[in-house]
Amino acid sequence: MQPICRPLKAGKTEISIMDSYLSKHNIVSNATPLFLHQEPADAIYAVCAGCFKLTEQSAENNEKVIGFRFPGELIGEDAIHNQHYQYNAVAVGHTSVCKIDLKELNECGKLMPELQLNLITLLSKQNAMLREEFSSVVAKHTAESLLAAFMLNLFKRNSRYQESGTKLYLPVGRDAIANHLGFRRETLSRIFSKFQQKGLLSIQAKNIEILDLAKLEHIAYS
Amino acid sequence: MQPICRPLKAGKTEISIMDSYLSKHNIVSNATPLFLHQEPADAIYAVCAGCFKLTEQSAENNEKVIGFRFPGELIGEDAIHNQHYQYNAVAVGHTSVCKIDLKELNECGKLMPELQLNLITLLSKQNAMLREEFSSVVAKHTAESLLAAFMLNLFKRNSRYQESGTKLYLPVGRDAIANHLGFRRETLSRIFSKFQQKGLLSIQAKNIEILDLAKLEHIAYS
DNA sequence: TTTTTTTGTTGATTTAAATCAAGCTTTGCG
DNA sequence: CGCAAAGCTTGATTTAAATCAACAAAAAAA
Incomplete structure (x- = not known):
């Protein structure tokens, strides 16, 4: 379904x-x-x-x-x-x-x-x-800051049409995201895990929620 | 002057x-x-x-x-x-x-x-x-393929207004290019040197000429 | 002109991400 | 349902690029 x-x-x-x-x-x-x-x-x-x-x-x-x-x-x-x-x-x-x-x-x-x-x-x-x-997306030194920036970009673009500005349903698979950002599925997975451990994001399958916007922005723009 | x-x-x-x-x-x-x-x-x-x-x-x-x-x-x-x-x-x-x-x-x-x-x-x-x-520019695995793709993009965009499709006057400094592509001046310099050694590009200060388009494309899209 | 500053190149070392590899979870299908 | 396939995660090793550092060349300033 x-x-x-x-x-x-x-x-x-x-x-x-x-x-x-x-x-x-x-x-x-x-x-x-x-x-x-x-x-x-x-x-x-x-x-x-x-x-x-x-x-x-x-x-x-x-x-x-x-x-x-x-x-x-x-x-x-x-x-x-x-x-x-x-x-x-x-x-x-x-x-x-x-x-x-x-x-x-x-x-x-x-x-x-x-x-x-x-x-x-x-x-x-x-x-x-x-x-x-x-x-x-361009000119980020680390995969971490690139992913953080990408997530923020997604949330910004979707906030107008989602009920919550901090929740996002992203039907796209990990491979497509990794491909788009220019790194490997494994790297993406590791960073997502890290972001969850740090309490920045909550990820359940394709539902993503921003828990700590400030820290995410800090990683993105550092 | x-x-x-x-x-x-x-x-x-x-x-x-x-x-x-x-x-x-x-x-x-x-x-x-x-x-x-x-x-x-x-x-x-x-x-x-x-x-x-x-x-x-x-x-x-x-x-x-x-x-x-x-x-x-x-x-x-x-x-x-x-x-x-x-x-x-x-x-x-x-x-x-x-x-x-x-x-x-x-x-x-x-x-x-x-x-x-x-x-x-x-x-x-x-x-x-x-x-x-x-x-x-996005999703290149190596700095080499990224720079090759960037150069090809520049030449394509300039070909309409330059006398020669293979020559380009690029007034932009190394730092700006490296910054834009997301790597260091040193890395850019090394790759430019490599491309010249291999006979792909001729670089004299800000004048750049493509010597081997096919090889450059191969590096860009590999 | 000489001096200073900026810009660019090359080498040695360190670090972040790719790769290789294994196991786990979810989804789809006979 | 059970099995296969696809998708996702985590660990160990290798590799490409960052960093640190020194120096050369070119521009700008004195």
Whole structure:
């Protein structure tokens, strides 16, 4: 039995506005690709619930996890100027997305400039998210500070859509996280254990809770 | 004597189109900030020539280089939805930028939807750039493959505006590069030396040339 | 110009993470 | 249900990069 998707908080967001005009809701089940590398890019997607994994296929056929996307974030938005998608987007657990057809968007945009403004705001937010993710993950000296920063980034990105700012349901497996952060499953496991021993995090399978934000921040930014 | 800026290739780009409507050219000299963290965000910038360094100030007062921006790329674009800039942007060497005032842009956008479309395309491109940069820098097992991937990323991003696809003038110092990639000056120096010994790169001060693209790619994606 | 400071290189030692390896736990399936 | 497979944790050893340290080269200042 798959866990249910977390409900979205109520509120008027750019996505819900775009949504009402021109997007379709889609329920996507675990491991289903939204799109694959090199497929024709005809839509962008807004995550409504659940989590998506973005991957690249390297030459040696080992996949690399280049990111995760959570509710309120876009997927495939960089394809607006491309003919084809540049990576794979795959559902992790049960998810819900809005599919925004680019042709429709383009046509609507001409009639309703405010729709374009919405998209501009969304894209700008996505840029900020990408930059923050980048800065939180890059250039950490130790695996510990990298993982701490990554966890904080996840919590920040999810706080808007989770009931609690300190609890997070993360359907992603250890291998995917380790792959994304560039170290081994074993290293990840050791650090998670250490963080639990120190009382920084509580981890039960895929449910993670922050117990000591201050210490976690200290590890992340030291 | 500062080296001159590389000239831009001719051609109609999104930036030049925006440019003609509402932006001002600015020449910025070395180490001058375009904007600083927490300043009110009233404009986005498009790099025309030279290089900019983006940095964050951490708690311990050691700055972290979160990225570099080259001709054709945006700076501060994530501020469209923010009141204040989230990081510092500082010129490295002599540079030239277009300053695009957000208020003007907003007003023009209402009258000219094609201007908004331009911005959407620019933002989408910037997203793609950020994602590619991220994927090229994150999750490398060795410092060697990380540096190789970083160099390839730099060359790719600069090829459009440099005379040669294999030559790059990189005004950035070793410390900034090492900081950005998350390792020490010494490690960077050793790997650069190794790459030169192996005949992969030719490095003379700030002029870098790719001598063996295939081998460099092999190191990057292995 | 010489001096000082910054920036970059190379070597020896230490340390953090990878690797190798074994056992444990959970999940899915016939 | 029982078994297989996948996912996760922990320990021992090896290896890549940090650190410590000295020096060289280039820029900036006097």
